Amino acid sequence: MMNHFNGAGSLHYMDGVHTRRRLCQHRMAHGAAAWRPVVMRSGPNTHIYNVIYEDVFIFRIFVSIKRSPVRRLGGGPFVRAELMSEVILKGIKKIYDNKVTAVHDVNLKIADKEFIVLVGPSGCGKSTTLRMVAGLEDISEGELYIDGNLMNDIVPKDRDIAMVFQNYALYPHMTVRDNMAFALKLKRTPKSEIDAKVKEVANILGITQYLDRKPKALSGGQRQRVAIGRAMVRNPKVFLMDEPLSNLDAKLRNEMRAEIIKLRQRIDTTFMYVTHDQTEAMTLADRIVIMKDGYVHQIGTPQELFNSPVNLFVAGFIGMPVMNFFKGSKLLLEDGVYYAEIRGEKFKLSDFQQKALKSKDQKPAAITAGVRPQHITVGEGKLTAKIEVSEMMGTEYNIHASSGDDEVVMVIPTVGLDADVSMGTTVKFDVAPELIQLFDEETGNNLIWYDEESAKANAPECAKY
Ligand SMILES: Nc1ncnc2c1ncn2[C@@H]1O[C@H](COP(=O)(O)OP(=O)(O)OP(=O)(O)O)[C@@H](O)[C@H]1O
Numbered sequence: 001m002m003n004h005f006n007g008a009g010s011l012h013y014m015d016g017v018h019t020r021r022r023l024c025q026h027r028m029a030h031g032a033a034a035w036r037p038v039v040m041r042s043g044p045n046t047h048i049y050n051v052i053y054e055d056v057f058i059f060r061i062f063v064s065i066k067r068s069p070v071r072r073l074g075g076g077p078f079v080r081a082e083l084m085s086e087v088i089l090k091g092i093k094k095i096y097d098n099k100v101t102a103v104h105d106v107n108l109k110i111a112d113k114e115f116i117v118l119v120g121p122s123g124c125g126k127s128t129t130l131r132m133v134a135g136l137e138d139i140s141e142g143e144l145y146i147d148g149n150l151m152n153d154i155v156p157k158d159r160d161i162a163m164v165f166q167n168y169a170l171y172p173h174m175t176v177r178d179n180m181a182f183a184l185k186l187k188r189t190p191k192s193e194i195d196a197k198v199k200e201v202a203n204i205l206g207i208t209q210y211l212d213r214k215p216k217a218l219s220g221g222q223r224q225r226v227a228i229g230r231a232m233v234r235n236p237k238v239f240l241m242d243e244p245l246s247n248l249d250a251k252l253r254n255e256m257r258a259e260i261i262k263l264r265q266r267i268d269t270t271f272m273y274v275t276h277d278q279t280e281a282m283t284l285a286d287r288i289v290i291m292k293d294g295y296v297h298q299i300g301t302p303q304e305l306f307n308s309p310v311n312l313f314v315a316g317f318i319g320m321p322v323m324n325f326f327k328g329s330k331l332l333l334e335d336g337v338y339y340a341e342i343r344g345e346k347f348k349l350s351d352f353q354q355k356a357l358k359s360k361d362q363k364p365a366a367i368t369a370g371v372r373p374q375h376i377t378v379g380e381g382k383l384t385a386k387i388e389v390s391e392m393m394g395t396e397y398n399i400h401a402s403s404g405d406d407e408v409v410m411v412i413p414t415v416g417l418d419a420d421v422s423m424g425t426t427v428k429f430d431v432a433p434e435l436i437q438l439f440d441e442e443t444g445n446n447l448i449w450y451d452e453e454s455a456k457a458n459a460p461e462c463a464k465y
């Protein structure tokens with residue numbers, strides 16, 4: 001017979017009825033105070049106690065230690081200075097029964113307390129990846145580690161994770177307090193501990209005044225906070241969130257986004273967050289994992305993805321408004337010097353670009369040149385465009401223009417603007433060569449930032465494993 005003490009204070013018995021009955025009988029006869037558990041010996045994963053009553057050996061308990069001692073002894077739900085929550089996805093793949101490969105070979109190492117955002121268009125495999133981490137989907141191939149432990153065959157409740165879904169589904173007949181306490185009650189956490197945790201989390205989320213209300217008497221944003229609170233009270237090692245803000249209106253979404261940033265600083269745990277909204281990804285993430293059709297295309301900080309997109313897909317997905325793409329451009333090589341030719345005009349590339357292209361022994365090529373709307377200047381320049389729509393936004397103009405067959409979007413600061421940018425005007429515009437992205441016309445890969453080694457493994461980190 002083996003007893004498992006699973007997590008902070010909750011007991012899961014393999015032969016629970018028998019053990020509990022013996023405990024109750026002894027307690028009724030002798031009172032609880034006389035019980036004395038004595039540590040026999042401890043292994044890395046198990047403590048063995050002899051339970052002694054009035055110096056007589058009664059029975060032996062094997063306690064499997066699934067959490068760190070820091071957590072078990074911690075003074076409050078968020079006292080966890082030494083708790084590590086590193087998550088590693090190694091060659092993770094998902095093939096559904098209908099033979100759909102939803103996720104191909106994801107390799108990702110998430111550092112302790114890192115905020116990772118999975119982003120990509122609908123159907124790219126974000127939720128599937130998250131659900132595999134949560135244990136709600138089987139992993140078809142590959143290995144998942146949380147805190148150094150292989151998790152593939154561990155049931156969700158023992159993975160020490162909490163998940164917040166898009167349709168947060170609170171229990172309508174329960175108060176906010178009971179909704180938040182539910183998971184802890186299931187784990188038979190003592191009432192005083194539950195009350196303290198609910199109170200602390202409600203305070204962090206600013207929902208203390210709603211604790212006795214039912215969900216229907218709350219706004220969307222408040223319900224969302226309750227859903228997050230319900231996950232937080234469990235004090236998970238890893239917090240998984242699948243589009244938690246997508247059914248809120250734009251204003252509330254902005255507010256909640258700020259809340260999550262603050263929350264993250266306060267609870268200091270590892271986050272995996274799914275969204276298809278690039279703004280959410282850019283503002284929340286330490287690193288972004290950008291996916292398409294089940295493949296990871298790039299992993300990097302928001303700045304890396306913005307400045308150094310590996311291919312046309314990443315370049316077009318990250319950044320608002322979307323990057324301008326000049327098809328039919330050329331990479332020229334004349335007397336050992338590289339130029340980008342856009343709409344027949346030559347731009348001598350920067351020293352950095354020269355070096356990078358030379359190191360790859362890049363040949364002249366047909367390219368799509370990419371230029372971010374924020375990187376265009378008007379007034380002077382080699383290129384011309386006719387302004388079709390000019391939106392004055394206060395600090396900047398958002399301009400839609402046509403330049404030959406290309407549509408060009410420009411974001412032009414109003415401060416210091418000399419040129420006339422009213423509708424119907426033809427303007428000269430320019431771009432600094434170092435800000436031109438060079439995409440191979442055939443493959444769509446960035447001639448400078450695409451790296452075959454990383455792409456083979458679908459993630460830059462792969463080489464480290
Ligand atoms: N239970 C399932 N059985 C078969 N195929 C599935 C199943 N669940 C998802 N898929 C398929 O797997 C692919 C990835 O789905 P997933 O839900 O992970 O996408 P997603 O990136 O979360 O998209 P969204 O942004 O729309 O939520 C899709 O092509 C989807 O149709």
Ligand SMILES: [Mg+2]
Pocket residue numbers: 126127128242
């Ligand atoms: Mg999804």
